[in-house]
Amino acid sequence: MSRKDTVEALFTGRLGAPNAPSPVERAERVRTGAISAMGASLAQFSENAKTVARLQDQISSGDRVLEIDPADVDASLVSDRLMIEVDPTFEALVVSMAESGQQVPILVRPHPTEAGRYQAAYGHRRLRAASRLKIKVQAVVRPLSDADLVVAQGKENLERRDLSFIERAWFARRLEDRGFDRSVVITALSCDKADVSRYVAMARAIPEIIAISIGPAPKAGRARWAELAEKLQHADAVATAEAVIRQTEFLSLDSDQRFASLLEALRPSVEHKKTQxxxxxxxxxxxxxxxxxxxxxxxxxxxxxxxxxxxxxxxxxxxxxxxxxxxxxxxxxxxxx
Structure with missing residues (x-):
C-alpha cells in the first residue's frame, strides 16, 4: 500500500478492507431525523478530507515536522480572528487534541527579531489548544517574508475554518493598517478589489471594542453587519452599545447571540430617533x-x-x-x- 493510501486509510476506515464502505457512504444510509447531528458529521467528514490533503501536501513537499513549546511561538503579525470567551468550537478542539492528538501541524517561521523563537503563520487555535493542554505543538518551520506569512495565514484559515464576514473585514483592515499592498490583501483573502474595499469600509464603521466584544458571529452576514453599522451612526448609539457589551448577561452569550442581543438593544432607541x-x-x-x-x-x-x-x-x-x-x-x- 502506498504512503498516500495509508494516509487516506487513517480517515476513511478502509485500511485492510478495500471494499468496506466509508463513513460517508454509511452516513448516507442513516436517516435519524437529527438534522444538526447529521450536519456536524458531514462537516467532520469534510474536515477530515481537507486534513488528508494537507498531510499529503506536507509529505510530498518533504517538510519536517518539529515539536515546539507553545510558549516559544508568538502570534502572527496580524490577527485574523475575533475570539471570545464563550467558544464551543475551540473547546471541542481542545477535547479532540486531548483524545486524538494534533492531526495537522501549524506553520511557523523563525522569529524575525528574536533568536530561538518562532512566529505563527497559521494554526493559532491549535497553538492555543496545545498551550491549554500543556503539550508540545507540532509545527512546520519555513522562512517566510511578511507578505508570505499573511498570505499563507489567510489562505489556510479560509480553507480550514472559514472566516466570518466581520473577521474578513477586520483582517483586511488590519492588513491595510500594517501597510500591506492591496494586492497582498486580495491574495490573502482570495477576493477582488471591490470586496476588499467593502471589507475595510465595514471594519472602519464598527468600533473595534464592539467588534471584539461580539466576536466572529458566523451566522451574521454582510447585510446584518451593515444594519448594525448604520445604527451605530446615530447619536448615543455607540455609548448605548458600549454599555450593553459590559453587561454580565451579554458576556455569558455565545458570539451569534451577542450580535443579536446588541442589534436588538439598539433598535428601540434608533427607531425613536427616526421620529424627528x-x-x-x-x-x-x-x-x-x-x-x-x-x-x-x-x-x-x-x-x-x-x-x-x-x-x-x-x-x-x-x-x-x-x-x-x-x-x-x-x-x-x-x-x-
Whole structure:
C-alpha cells in the first residue's frame, strides 16, 4: 500500500478492507431525523478530507515536522480572528487534541527579531489548544517574508475554518493598517478589489471594542453587519452599545447571540430617533431638525433655509445658558431634586 493510501486509510476506515464502505457512504444510509447531528458529521467528514490533503501536501513537499513549546511561538503579525470567551468550537478542539492528538501541524517561521523563537503563520487555535493542554505543538518551520506569512495565514484559515464576514473585514483592515499592498490583501483573502474595499469600509464603521466584544458571529452576514453599522451612526448609539457589551448577561452569550442581543438593544432607541421634530419659524420656514434622546437633544440647522444662523446661535450660547440658569424654570426644576 502506498504512503498516500495509508494516509487516506487513517480517515476513511478502509485500511485492510478495500471494499468496506466509508463513513460517508454509511452516513448516507442513516436517516435519524437529527438534522444538526447529521450536519456536524458531514462537516467532520469534510474536515477530515481537507486534513488528508494537507498531510499529503506536507509529505510530498518533504517538510519536517518539529515539536515546539507553545510558549516559544508568538502570534502572527496580524490577527485574523475575533475570539471570545464563550467558544464551543475551540473547546471541542481542545477535547479532540486531548483524545486524538494534533492531526495537522501549524506553520511557523523563525522569529524575525528574536533568536530561538518562532512566529505563527497559521494554526493559532491549535497553538492555543496545545498551550491549554500543556503539550508540545507540532509545527512546520519555513522562512517566510511578511507578505508570505499573511498570505499563507489567510489562505489556510479560509480553507480550514472559514472566516466570518466581520473577521474578513477586520483582517483586511488590519492588513491595510500594517501597510500591506492591496494586492497582498486580495491574495490573502482570495477576493477582488471591490470586496476588499467593502471589507475595510465595514471594519472602519464598527468600533473595534464592539467588534471584539461580539466576536466572529458566523451566522451574521454582510447585510446584518451593515444594519448594525448604520445604527451605530446615530447619536448615543455607540455609548448605548458600549454599555450593553459590559453587561454580565451579554458576556455569558455565545458570539451569534451577542450580535443579536446588541442589534436588538439598539433598535428601540434608533427607531425613536427616526421620529424627528422640526422647528418651524413663524413665517413657515423649517429652520432646524430636533432629535431627542435619553441623554441629549440634538439641534441641526438647515443652512440652506437660514444661512449662518447656526453660527449665530453658537455665539449666543453663553448668554442663553446664563439666562436659563437664572430663570424661574431652573429654580422649579432644582426644587424637585
Amino acid at each position: 421634530e422640526m422647528w418651524v419659524a413663524k413665517d413657515g420656514r423649517k429652520v432646524a431638525r430636533v432629535q431627542r434622546g435619553a441623554e441629549r437633544v440634538v439641534l441641526a440647522f438647515d443652512e440652506k433655509v437660514a444661512p449662518a444662523f447656526g453660527d449665530y446661535v453658537l455665539r449666543q450660547l453663553d448668554a442663553l445658558l446664563a439666562a436659563y440658569e437664572g430663570s424661574t424654570e431652573t429654580g422649579a426644576r432644582d426644587s424637585k431634586r
